[in-house]
Amino acid sequence: MQVVDRYLEDYRVGEVRSTLGRQITEADVVLHAGQTGDFFPHHMDERWAIQAGLGGRIAHGTLIVSIAVGMTAGDVNPQAMSYGYDRIRFIKPVLLGDSITVQAEIIEVTDHPRRPELGRVDERVTVTNQDGDTVLSLVHLYVVNKRS
16 A cells, blocks of 8 residues: 555546455454444344345445445545445345455546535445346545645
């Protein structure tokens, strides 16, 4: 990881970043359940999840969001800050043992509506499993300094 100054003018619509894979483990799910208090049987009880037709325990959607966004975090950019997330969709369950990869594509670069010294960059984040199925989609919003 390194520090890279990247201003609004440096972003281009259509830029794509892709990650390596990461397996979702028992430890991930148990730790997330403990941190959030979400011990629903979908995540914690294998027999219940199978009887419910899920094919096994599923990872928390919020866990997959967290891991996916973390997987896209590369270089530190002092000129940008996360502004939030829009259009989060849990498209398909992620089972324990599944491997996910993430693709992030710049879909919009605009001026900030209220602060002329800033801009906004919207990045579509698509998470796929080992079979190439899309399991999660969201738009990550960034506030970015302008060069001038």
